[in-house]
Amino acid sequence: xxxxxxxxxxxxxxxxxxxxxxxxxxxxxxxxxxxxxxxxxxxxxxxxxxxxxxxxxxxxxxxxxxxxxxxxxxxxxxxxxxxxxxxxxxxxxxxxxxxxxxxxxxxxxxxxxxxxxxxxxxxxxxxxxxxxxxxxxxxxxxxxxxxxxxxxxxxxxxxxxxxxxxxxxxxxxxxxxxxxxxxxxxxxxxxxxxxxxxxxxxx
Amino acid sequence: xxxxxxxxxxxxxxxxxxxxxxxxxxxxxxxxxxxxxxxxxxxxxxxxxxxxxxxxxxxxxxxxxxxxxxxxxxxxxxxxxxxxxxxxxxxxxxxxxxxxxxxxxxxxxxxxxxxxxxxxxxxxxxxxxxxxxxxxxxxxxxxxxxxxxxxxxxxxxxxxxxxxxxxxxxxxxxxxxxxxxxxxxxxxxxxxxxxxxxxxxxx
DNA sequence: ATAAAAAATTGACATATGTCAAAGAACAGT
DNA sequence: ACTGTTCTTTGACATATGTCAATTTTTTAT
Numbered sequence: 001x002x003x004x005x006x007x008x009x010x011x012x013x014x015x016x017x018x019x020x021x022x023x024x025x026x027x028x029x030x031x032x033x034x035x036x037x038x039x040x041x042x043x044x045x046x047x048x049x050x051x052x053x054x055x056x057x058x059x060x061x062x063x064x065x066x067x068x069x070x071x072x073x074x075x076x077x078x079x080x081x082x083x084x085x086x087x088x089x090x091x092x093x094x095x096x097x098x099x100x101x102x103x104x105x106x107x108x109x110x111x112x113x114x115x116x117x118x119x120x121x122x123x124x125x126x127x128x129x130x131x132x133x134x135x136x137x138x139x140x141x142x143x144x145x146x147x148x149x150x151x152x153x154x155x156x157x158x159x160x161x162x163x164x165x166x167x168x169x170x171x172x173x174x175x176x177x178x179x180x181x182x183x184x185x186x187x188x189x190x191x192x193x194x195x196x197x198x199x200x201x202x203x
Numbered sequence: 204x205x206x207x208x209x210x211x212x213x214x215x216x217x218x219x220x221x222x223x224x225x226x227x228x229x230x231x232x233x234x235x236x237x238x239x240x241x242x243x244x245x246x247x248x249x250x251x252x253x254x255x256x257x258x259x260x261x262x263x264x265x266x267x268x269x270x271x272x273x274x275x276x277x278x279x280x281x282x283x284x285x286x287x288x289x290x291x292x293x294x295x296x297x298x299x300x301x302x303x304x305x306x307x308x309x310x311x312x313x314x315x316x317x318x319x320x321x322x323x324x325x326x327x328x329x330x331x332x333x334x335x336x337x338x339x340x341x342x343x344x345x346x347x348x349x350x351x352x353x354x355x356x357x358x359x360x361x362x363x364x365x366x367x368x369x370x371x372x373x374x375x376x377x378x379x380x381x382x383x384x385x386x387x388x389x390x391x392x393x394x395x396x397x398x399x400x401x402x403x404x405x406x
Numbered sequence: 407a408t409a410a411a412a413a414a415t416t417g418a419c420a421t422a423t424g425t426c427a428a429a430g431a432a433c434a435g436t
Numbered sequence: 437a438c439t440g441t442t443c444t445t446t447g448a449c450a451t452a453t454g455t456c457a458a459t460t461t462t463t464t465a466t
Binding site: 129130131132167169170173188 | 422423424425431432
Binding site: 055066067068069070071072076096099100102105106108109110111112113114115116117119120122123124126127165 | 258269270271272273274275279299302303305308309311312313314315316317318319320322323325326327329330368
């Protein structure tokens, strides 16, 4: 989620993509990037057996492709809409020509810097050895402070599993264990954390 | 490795750090970042048992701390020199005041964008299931094209193991296996890849 | 050269995790 | 409400990996 500033909004042009339509393909020259207004974008690449492996998903308020536009040559992945989507498209030329504007350049510097920080956190959490630890950390990251919290997952559990670097079966078992230990209550997509402090200790 | 441009070099001030001296500590306000001229900087954080966990290492030509300066508030980690080191220090104020200069802002945008790309690649490689796959990918990344290659590790094997998200024992066994399969020859820090194509297939 | 310290390898072993398969639960469309 | 589809959970099982401990190799210092 990144709110745009008006100076930048003006640079973009509105585009719409129907469900399953491509924004770009791997290998395409990176000529522009996208701000999602409405809908959802799936980013994936193909493995050896030409099977799609999802690497990220972007929704309203997210920006995608900017790192490649500013720091690379060609998109390394595919991007396709999974719902009818509305986006703001920013062409590389237009944006580069606007970097004289201090507000605009500062915006992108901050945007990219924050992305770096998030990516670094992601890497660190992948270094946590067990799925249990990664799962606990993820759940705790969804609630601030201490006490009791209710989390409602906004993604499918398969997707959460992938995000945590595992598969749904293993995650399911870990959720089950945490529940058996009395740390959480799971009901469909709703997860109640009974005590975030105890939860943290259990990691 | 990032070569500086003269406009930016002028903004920095030379500082030296003795072996084991701190550049900054976790929790410190992020008031500036560093370009390493000579020496080596260890970046780490402390786990629950107050044990140091290294997360990165920076050498000549590397820039550290810039993402936090541009996109955060406080350093999330510790940084200390592991050799006597010479660096260029850039204060946040000085750099922010210089973003009117198009060349300077473009430099940082590209720098951060490329870092994002590298971090994304890192995340993707951590998603490769087995240590074997990650090791093979790492070795292949060290040699371009196809054919026979000789790699000389410039880091300790424990460090490479950590980088790959594993421990030295497991890496050692995997190197042994690859050698037994005739794919590589290991002699100390020197690793010879006999055929990068076969190597790739073995992943 | 020799001794001491650090790094790397190897073995034995427990276990968390992925794979395969099947059963249950939640969901969407008619 | 019913039916087909998708998502989730559970079980049985093989295995890659981390842990602990011992040994060998390499590096460093005297």
